[in-house]
Every structure is written in structure tokens, then in C-alpha cells.
Amino acid sequence: MLVHLTAPPAVIRRRLLSRDGEAVSQEEVSALVNGYERVFSTLADCTHVLTLDTTTLELPSTG
Numbered sequence: 001m002l003v004h005l006t007a008p009p010a011v012i013r014r015r016l017l018s019r020d021g022e023a024v025s026q027e028e029v030s031a032l033v034n035g036y037e038r039v040f041s042t043l044a045d046c047t048h049v050l051t052l053d054t055t056t057l058e059l060p061s062t063g
Contacts (some may be wrong), residue, residue: 001048004040007055009033 009029013048016023019043040049 001045001050002040004036004049004051005054006033006036006051007053011055 009026012033013023013026014027015027026061040051043049
């Protein structure tokens with residue numbers, strides 16, 4: 001089984017910025033999210049994929 005953790009691009013970008021103040025553009029994050037969705041969709045033909053939306057997940061502080 002594969003676990004695919006995901007969130008909307010805006011959430012991912014905000015998390016990247018809060019981590020170290022740097023992040024690629026919103027468009028680049030969207031492209032990466034779409035790419036991962038395609039990969040996990042393809043892999044789902046071969047194995048179980050559990051996709052979890054982490055939008056509301058409280059992440060531990062890195063500081």
C-alpha cells in the first residue's frame with residue numbers, strides 16, 4: 001500500500017513559505033500536485049493507494 005499525502009496547492013505553498021521563507025510559484029506547486037495525482041492514479045492500477053488530504057492537519061513546528 002502507498003500513502004499519498006496531499007493538500008491544495010495554496011496550502012502546500014503556504015507551508016513551504018512558513019518553513020523557511022522560500023517556495024516556488026503557485027503555478028509550479030499546482031503542476032507538481034497534478035503530476036503526483038497522475039502518478040498515484042497510475043500506481044493505483046497496481047497496488048492500493050490511500051490518499052489523505054492534509055489541509056486541516058496541524059503540522060508540528062519546525063522551529
